[in-house]
Amino acid sequence: MLDQIVFYFFATLAVLSAVLVVTRRNIVQSAIFLITALLATAGIFLQLHAEFLFIVQVILYAGGIMVLFVFVIMLINLDTSLHQAQYNRQWWLGLLLALVVGAHLILAVAVGRSVLPFPEPAPATMLEPSTQIVGKTLFGEYMLPFEVASILLLVAMIGAVVMAKKKV
Amino acid sequence: MIPTADYLFLSLVMFTIGIIGVVTRRNVIIILMSIELMLNAVNINLVAFSRLVGSAEGHVFAIFIITDAAAEAAVGLGIIISFFRNRETLLGDEMDLLKW
Numbered sequence: 001m002l003d004q005i006v007f008y009f010f011a012t013l014a015v016l017s018a019v020l021v022v023t024r025r026n027i028v029q030s031a032i033f034l035i036t037a038l039l040a041t042a043g044i045f046l047q048l049h050a051e052f053l054f055i056v057q058v059i060l061y062a063g064g065i066m067v068l069f070v071f072v073i074m075l076i077n078l079d080t081s082l083h084q085a086q087y088n089r090q091w092w093l094g095l096l097l098a099l100v101v102g103a104h105l106i107l108a109v110a111v112g113r114s115v116l117p118f119p120e121p122a123p124a125t126m127l128e129p130s131t132q133i134v135g136k137t138l139f140g141e142y143m144l145p146f147e148v149a150s151i152l153l154l155v156a157m158i159g160a161v162v163m164a165k166k167k168v
Numbered sequence: 169m170i171p172t173a174d175y176l177f178l179s180l181v182m183f184t185i186g187i188i189g190v191v192t193r194r195n196v197i198i199i200l201m202s203i204e205l206m207l208n209a210v211n212i213n214l215v216a217f218s219r220l221v222g223s224a225e226g227h228v229f230a231i232f233i234i235t236d237a238a239a240e241a242a243v244g245l246g247i248i249i250s251f252f253r254n255r256e257t258l259l260g261d262e263m264d265l266l267k268w
Contacts, residue, residue, distance in 0.1 A: 007170050011178045018182050018205055022189035027197050034201050037182075041208050044178070048219050053211075053230055060234055065204070065241045072245045073197060081258050087192050088261055094191030102184030106177060113173040133224040134231075142228050149235045156239030163246030 006047050014040035025086055027073050031066065038062045052131040175216035182209035194259045196251070200244050207237045 017037040024030045042057040088094075138146060182205060189202030211230045218226025248258070255262060 004170060007174070011174075014178065015181055015185070018185040021201055021205060022185055022193065022198070027195060030198055030201060034204065037205065038208060041212060044175075044212060045215055048175075048215050050215050050218070050227055050230075053215060053227055056231065056234060057211075060238060061204075061208075065238055068241055068245055069197070069201065072249060075249065076197075076252050076258065080256075081195060084194070084259065086194060088194050091192040095188055098184060098187040098191050101187060102180060105180045105184070109173060109176045109180065113171075130224070130227075134227045137224045138228050138231065141225075145232060149232060152239055153235065156242050160242040160246035163243065164249045 003047065007044065010040045010043040010047065013037075014044070025082060027081070028070070031069050031073060034069070035062050035066050038066070049130055052134050172216050172220045175212055179209045179212040179216070182206075182212070194261060196248055196258055196260045196263070199260055200241065200248070203244075204237060204241065207233055 014037050017033040017040065020033040021030045021037060024033065038057060038061045042054050042062070045057055046054040186202045186206035186209060189205065190199050193199055193202070211233055214226040214230045214233070216226075218224065218230075251263065252258060
């Protein structure tokens, strides 16, 4: 019962803030609502017993990436963009197509739910020392992708510095 | 207990909202934020399935996706700063040249 209350609370919060991110006129308000959406997702991770991902989500997403976003918003003046049209000319077509794609995906899951019944989630004991298992999997089986990810971060760092340099 | 399908529905709704943001908005920063929303929705999916199967591989892939999101945000915001410095605008439909 408590599980359901927590899940539906965080799910509602995440969806509402996601809608506000997309519809707000002011970019700073959008960024704040994106932080709310990310924190609500972190709550859902905690409810799924993914404690390590919860911490990573709070520190990296809500802490790191969002600070980067807010910092860039501060560098760029807002006054001109507030008075311009916020949606592009083909917005109705885009909205229609996006809703069709979303309805299709949701319909697929709804049909699959009734045809092959989803089993109940595994008991919490299966992933008991969750962080320990994640660490063993990450540094055992997925060692090579882990190292490749470090190269990706290096490339991204160099790319960001080169892009934001005064004179290219 | 909550059925896994409910997590999938939540993830799909957030993903669709992200698609709507990318397709309809003109502001490039909001487009980048919508992409973050979509990546986040994918993470919910992965963790829910990881819970269902009882293995940690979904968590590992979610960590890789967060790494990608950080790299993408850094490069994307660098491009936006460079674009704003040259064009003095934030509108995505003004981005129609590779070099000027």
